[in-house]
Amino acid sequence: MMIEQTSISEVLLITNKKFGDNRGWFSEVFRLSEFEKAVGGQYKFVQTNESFSTHNILRGIHYQNPYPQGKLVRVVSGEVFDVAVDLRKNSPTFKQWVGVTLSAQNGKQLWVPPGFGHGFYVTGDHAHFVYECTDYYSPKTEHCIMYNDLELDIEWPVLNGENPLVSEKDRKGKAFKDALVFD
Structure with missing residues (x-):
């Protein structure tokens, strides 16, 4: 595993090595000891989620407060532009x-x-998307921020000027200024 910091140091990009030949390939997807060393602590994954979406689908921005989930996300088939937003009020990258x-x-x-x-x-x-979570899904504490919030100004790579397809929940997401953030 090659582990790199992103522009927000706590958000890590992990690249798995693939070993292959004419029969196919093998990749070690997760190694706890390397992960804990990179994140500087211990996390326990308690739930694995899987989703499938078609072209031009946008999901998010989702989070739980309280009971925040850490997520280790990957795509097993297809491609996504994946986004993490710092919602910790006292963080220098808030x-x-x-x-x-x-x-x-x-x-x-x-x-x-x-x-x-x-x-x-x-x-x-x-996109066939799989992610490990550090806490259980808690629908009563789930929140959603509008994907196109002007204050966050996320540069989604929307293709051909299309409006992304979003769920009703995502359409009703809050503006960032009204969101319940973490202290």
């Missing part, structure tokens, strides 16, 4: 965001720590 392309082809994963919002936009034909 309301900054990181966006990276994750795909089955590039084998990259993103560590989105607790206290961050998360979303993704499907840039390929589809």
